[in-house]
Every structure is written in structure tokens, then in C-alpha cells.
Amino acid sequence: MSVLVYTESDKGNFKKNAFEAVSYAYEVAQQLGDTVTALAINASDCSVLGQYGANKVKHVSNEQLTNFNAKAYANAIAEAAISENAKTIIISSSADSKFLSGILAAKLNAGYVPNVVAAPVSTSPLVVKRTAFSNKGFAHTEITSETRIIGVSNNSFGVVEHGVQVDVEDFAVQVNDKDFGAKSVEVDKVVGKATIADADVVVSAGRGLKGPENWGMIEELADVLGAATACSKPVSDLGWRPHGEHVGQTGKPVASNLYIAIGISGAIQHLAGVSASKTKVVINTDPEAPFFKAADYGVVGDAFEVVPQLIEKLKEFKAQNA
Amino acid sequence: MKILVCISNVPDTTSKINFTEGDTKFDTNGVQFVINPNDEFGLTRAMWFKEKQGATVHVATVGGAQTEPTIRKALAIGADEAIRINAEPTDGFFVARQLAEVAKNGGYDLIIAGRESIDYNGGMVPGIIATLLDMNFVNTCVSLEIEGTDAKAVREIDGGNETIATSLPLVIGGQKGLVEESDLRIPNMRGIMMARKKALHVVEATDAPTMTADVKFEKPAAKGPVKLVDAGNIDELISLLHNEAKAI
Ligand SMILES: Cc1cc2nc3c(=O)[nH]c(=O)nc-3n(C[C@H](O)[C@H](O)[C@H](O)COP(=O)(O)OP(=O)(O)OC[C@H]3O[C@@H](n4cnc5c(N)ncnc54)[C@H](O)[C@@H]3O)c2cc1C
Numbered sequence: 304m305s306v307l308v309y310t311e312s313d314k315g316n317f318k319k320n321a322f323e324a325v326s327y328a329y330e331v332a333q334q335l336g337d338t339v340t341a342l343a344i345n346a347s348d349c350s351v352l353g354q355y356g357a358n359k360v361k362h363v364s365n366e367q368l369t370n371f372n373a374k375a376y377a378n379a380i381a382e383a384a385i386s387e388n389a390k391t392i393i394i395s396s397s398a399d400s401k402f403l404s405g406i407l408a409a410k411l412n413a414g415y416v417p418n419v420v421a422a423p424v425s426t427s428p429l430v431v432k433r434t435a436f437s438n439k440g441f442a443h444t445e446i447t448s449e450t451r452i453i454g455v456s457n458n459s460f461g462v463v464e465h466g467v468q469v470d471v472e473d474f475a476v477q478v479n480d481k482d483f484g485a486k487s488v489e490v491d492k493v494v495g496k497a498t499i500a501d502a503d504v505v506v507s508a509g510r511g512l513k514g515p516e517n518w519g520m521i522e523e524l525a526d527v528l529g530a531a532t533a534c535s536k537p538v539s540d541l542g543w544r545p546h547g548e549h550v551g552q553t554g555k556p557v558a559s560n561l562y563i564a565i566g567i568s569g570a571i572q573h574l575a576g577v578s579a580s581k582t583k584v585v586i587n588t589d590p591e592a593p594f595f596k597a598a599d600y601g602v603v604g605d606a607f608e609v610v611p612q613l614i615e616k617l618k619e620f621k622a623q624n625a
Numbered sequence: 626m627k628i629l630v631c632i633s634n635v636p637d638t639t640s641k642i643n644f645t646e647g648d649t650k651f652d653t654n655g656v657q658f659v660i661n662p663n664d665e666f667g668l669t670r671a672m673w674f675k676e677k678q679g680a681t682v683h684v685a686t687v688g689g690a691q692t693e694p695t696i697r698k699a700l701a702i703g704a705d706e707a708i709r710i711n712a713e714p715t716d717g718f719f720v721a722r723q724l725a726e727v728a729k730n731g732g733y734d735l736i737i738a739g740r741e742s743i744d745y746n747g748g749m750v751p752g753i754i755a756t757l758l759d760m761n762f763v764n765t766c767v768s769l770e771i772e773g774t775d776a777k778a779v780r781e782i783d784g785g786n787e788t789i790a791t792s793l794p795l796v797i798g799g800q801k802g803l804v805e806e807s808d809l810r811i812p813n814m815r816g817i818m819m820a821r822k823k824a825l826h827v828v829e830a831t832d833a834p835t836m837t838a839d840v841k842f843e844k845p846a847a848k849g850p851v852k853l854v855d856a857g858n859i860d861e862l863i864s865l866l867h868n869e870a871k872a873i
């Protein structure tokens with residue numbers, strides 16, 4: 304039997320979460336004594352998945368699937384699972400994978416556990432560790448159904464190389480007009496900039512910045528670090544920044560390697576959404592700001608003095624380490 | 626247009642999270658329960674459809690009698706009727722089955738659920754309902770407009786937004802953006818009085834299996850103290866981030 308992993312790509316290129324999902328699938332397959340089959344849709348170089356542990360890649364090449372469509376993609380994954388007789392399916396935690404997860408669970412009558420952060424705790428029964436209560440806790444969740452879907456949290460298990468011999472085969476799937484009852488008409492996406500979901504570094508600023516006109520230095524700091532920009536909830540509520548940048552319990556979750564919080568107090572709802580980041584830095588004038596209790600490194604100081612210095616010093620550092 | 630808003634009863638966002646019974650149960654002691662924030666945005670958008678387009682709005686929750694104050698609040702905000710499916714919400718699949726059953730019998734054109742519940746963060750209920758009932762589905766929905774049976778929705782994707790053309794019957798997984806923060810309503814006295822007279826139907830659950838079970842909970846490991854760096858010594862911060870944290 305095989306563990307099936309859905310590997311996401313964008314314009315033919317695999318996303319980093321695809322490599323992490325395959326790495327995770329390899330670990331699960333080791334524990335279960337199974338092999339790993341990856342499903343890729345319109346990807347250009349499928350053999351690269353062998354590097355992360357895929358034994359086989361089923362490649363769907365289909366023009367109707369050029370744009371992501373949750374129902375059609377869920378169908379493709381379900382068909383692959385059935386053809387491989389796969390009972391364990393691994394997906395990522397991207398917006399697209401979360402979109403199709405419920406559809407896939409219903410189609411396969413499968414138990415689904417999202418936001419999984421570590422290799423299974425046990426395989427019989429299958430128990431996985433996931434975040435719960437918006438990162439304020441973890442749950443060990445047993446999946447009791449015969450078919451089970453695990454959603455791997457971004458940047459949690461990590462990308463692990465194995466170098467497995469991989470076979471790539473074409474896989475044709477049924478595409479139904481009915482699946483396009485919800486149809487993409489326009490995608491408005493920042494290009495050439497890291498997104499909060501995939502970025503290694505996220506630079507985030509709060510009400511301490513005083514107004515939208517002061518975001519130039521935040522953008523510049525993000526630029527130097529190749530980081531995505533984010534903000535606290537009031538900042539997006541006030542219209543200083545777009546809603547898509549709002550992070551926290553009711554915004555986007557952040558699970559980056561480095562999270563830099565500037566002029567953010569560290570309210571419980573904010574921390575809940577960002578605490579999964581590995582290293583957290585806070586810059587705040589108020590030494591009593593709650594964020595100092597949650598951060599690894601802190602600078603008590605005025606953002607308008609500290610950030611420009613940080614930009615200069617980082618540029619020097621990058622120049623030396625280039 | 627008939628709308629069903631699915632409401633999950635969750636700990637207030639400021640709640641401290643603790644576990645009892647050997648870390649196998651969530652400790653509800655002293656915890657204030659509220660309408661799941663993602664559902665509150667959806668409910669508020671539903672009120673807009675009611676006021677501007679004459680929609681009828683029902684709310685439904687799967688839960689025990691202790692969830693009634695939360696659905697009463699939804700009635701006080703303006704929903705017309707409430708349905709409580711009398712069962713413990715054991716897992717997302719179970720909950721979705723219950724809601725799908727109620728939705729099927731109610732003949733709703735639009736089902737608004739949230740992107741996720743902020744307690745167990747399952748994020749699967751709307752997708753399962755849509756699939757069980759063979760309805761269109763848009764997740765992480767941040768804008769929804771309806772004209773006749775045509776719908777235009779915007780969903781949040783990683784790094785941007787996607788506009789989607791779809792039609793009723795439709796299920797959405799909603800979140801902030803559906804309405805502005807300032808549009809959220811605190812029930813007033815009149816709303817609360819009227820809510821008392823509105824129907825709250827209690828229905829029994831249908832048989833459905835659960836697929837997952839939380840066997841144990843853990844709290845995140847305690848963090849060490851923050852390392853403070855002098856504002857005049859940013860070089861040290863960079864050195865710590867590079868050498869110690871290996872973050873840059
Ligand atoms: C239901 C609910 C859900 C919520 N969900 C979220 C969520 O998902 N995400 C979220 O972020 N919030 C959320 N909140 C809001 C949260 O409670 C806080 O209000 C919010 O996080 C505060 O944002 P802030 O830190 O930017 O602003 P403030 O709390 O106003 O903090 C500003 C900080 O900037 C510092 N500062 C001021 N000037 C400077 C300067 N020159 N240099 C450096 N620092 C300076 C101040 O010392 C202060 O600590 C939610 C609230 C509710 C009720």
C-alpha cells in the first residue's frame with residue numbers, strides 16, 4: 304500500500320510546502336511500512352519529488368486544471384487515492400489545500416486532521432499531534448476512520464532529503480463541468496514578493512507605527528530580508544494596510560522561521576496566531592508590552608529610530624555574507 | 626432567499642486555555658463562551674442580506690443546552706429563528722453531517738459557516754456540508770454579493786485574493802472582510818427582548834460516526850526569558866539572529 308501525498312505547484316513549479324508534505328509522507332510511510340505516491344497536477348519536473356522520498360509520482364496534465372479549483376482538484380486526489388488503494392493521505396496547510404480538505408474528506412468518507420506539527424505519535428492507532436485553540440495548545444488526535452487525511456502545518460516538520468528512486472507516470476482524471484460551479488474569474492496576487500503563508504521571515508507592524516504613511520521603512524526592512532509584510536488587526540481595521548496582512552487568531556496564522564513584531568503590544572489574540580514562529584523579535588517602546596514575554600529577542604526602543612538602524616546594519620551584514 | 630448561518634460556540638478570544646482530567650478535557654471553568662468570530666462576520670453579512678434583500682436568516686448550532694445563550698445572542702442580533710441540534714459536537718465530520726441534515730430539510734439557498742472554529746480549528750465543516758448536499762462552495766470568503774441566483778465571492782488565497790463567480794445554492798466558509806469590524810453589532814435591549822419571543826427549535830441528532838478523537842492535550846512548553854538588546858547596539862541583535870537563532 305502507499306501513502307498518497309498531494310503536492311502543490313504554482314505555474315508548474317512545486318511549492319516549498321510540497322517538499323515538506325512529501326518529507327512528512329515519507330516519515331509516515333516508514334512508520335507504516337508503506338511506499339510514497341505523490342500526486343502532482345500540471346507540474347514541470349516531477350522527478351524532483353524523489354529527493355524528498357516519493358517512490359512514485361502520478362502526474363496529471365490537464366488544461367482544465369490550469370487554475371486551482373477545489374472540487375476538481377479534490378476529485379483528482381480522491382481518484383488517485385482510490386487507484387492506489389491509499390488509506391493515508393497527506394496534504395499541506397495552504398489556503399488551497401484547506402479549501403479542498405473538507406470536500407476530499409466527504410468524498411472519501413475520511414477523518415481529517417489539520418495543522419499537524421510532528422511525525423505521528425503512534426500508527427496503530429494513528430495518533431497525530433496538531434495545534435488547537437489557535438496555537439494556545441496542542442491536541443493528540445486519533446484518527447479512527449479507515450481512510451484518513453493529515454494536513455501538515457507549514458514549516459513544522461521541515462523539508463527532509465532522502466534521495467529515493469522515483470517513477471513518474473501519467474495519470475488521467477475525470478473532469479466534470481459540474482465541478483466548475485464556482486469558477487475563478489480573477490486572481491489578484493502580489494508577484495515577486497514573499498507571502499505570509501510561505502515566507503521564512505515575516506516583518507509585522509502594529510498601531511505603534513502611528514499611521515499608514517510610516518510603512519515605508521517596514522517595506523524596506525522586509526525587502527532586505529526577503530520577508531513578507533504583516534500587521535496587527537487594528538491596523539487593517541483602520542485601513543492602514545490590506546485585510547490580507549492581518550495576522551493572529553482571527554487573521555492569518557504565521558509559522559515562519561523569524562517573526563519581527565514592531566510596535567505591536569502582543570495581545571493574546573495576536574500572539575495566538577504568531578506563536579508557531581520559531582524565532583520572535585519584538586521592537587517596542589514599552590518594556591511592559593506583553594510581547595516581551597513571548598519573544599526570544601527584544602529591543603526596548605522607538606521603532607522610528609531602531610528600524611532604520613536595523614535596515615542599515617542588515618544591508619551591511621548581507622553585503623558581507625553575500 | 627433563505628440563509629442558514631452555522632454558529633459554533635467557542636471560548637472567548639481572551640480565554641486562558643487549560644486542561645483537566647489528566648489533560649484529556651478542555652477546562653471550561655471560568656471560560657466565557659461566544660459566537661465564533663468567523664461566524665459573527667458571516668451572521669452580520671446575513672443581516673445585511675436580510676435588511677437589503679429581504680432574506681430570511683436562521684442560525685443553527687450543534688451543542689448541548691449550555692450553548693443556548695450563544696444562539697440567543699444571534700437571535701438578538703437579528704436572526705429570525707434558531708435551531709439547536711442536541712448533541713456534543715464530537716468532531717467536524719459529525720457536526721457537518723448534523724448541519725447538512727438540517728439544511729437539507731430547511732431548503733436553504735445559502736449556508737454561511739466560518740473558515741474555522743477558533744477552538745479546535747478543524748476548518749472542514751463548510752466543505753463537508755457543501756459536498757454532502759452537492760452545493761457550490763467558496764472557502765476563506767472575504768466578500769459576498771448576490772443578485773438573483775448569481776453570486777460573486779472573493780476568497781483569500783496565499784498572497785492575495787481570487788474573485789469567484791458562482792451561484793446559489795452555495796456554502797461559504799467566511800471570515801473577517803465579509804463585513805467590516807465596525808459593522809459588527811452588540812445586541813441592544815430591544816433585540817434581546819425580541820429574541821426571547823423568537824423560535825428556538827431543539828432537534829435530536831441523526832446517527833453519524835465520528836472519525837477523529839482528541840485523546841490528549843498539551844500546553845506549549847514554557848518559554849525562556851526574552852534576551853534584551855540595547856537599542857544602540859543593533860549589531861548584537863544581528864549577530865544573535867545569525868549565530869544563535871540561525872534565523873538570518
Ligand atoms: C475577537 C477579537 C479577535 C482579535 N483578533 C486579533 C488578531 O487576530 N490579531 C491581532 O493582531 N489582534 C486581534 N485582536 C485585537 C487585539 O486584542 C489587540 O487589540 C491588537 O492586537 C492590538 O494591536 P497593536 O498591538 O497593533 O496595537 P496596540 O495594542 O495599540 O499596541 C501598540 C504598541 O506599539 C507600541 N509603540 C507605540 N509607539 C511606538 C514606537 N514609536 N515604537 C515602537 N513601539 C511603539 C506601544 O508600546 C504598544 O505596545 C482581536 C480582538 C478581539 C476582541
Ligand SMILES: Nc1ncnc2c1ncn2[C@@H]1O[C@H](COP(=O)(O)O)[C@@H](O)[C@H]1O
Pocket residue numbers: 630631632633634661663664685686687688714717720724737738739740741742743745746747748749750751
Ligand atoms: N458545533 C457546531 N455547530 C454549528 N456550526 C458549527 C459547529 N462547529 C463548527 N461549525 C461551523 O463550521 C465552521 C468551521 O468549523 P470547524 O470545521 O469546526 O473549524 C464554523 O465557523 C461554524 O460555522
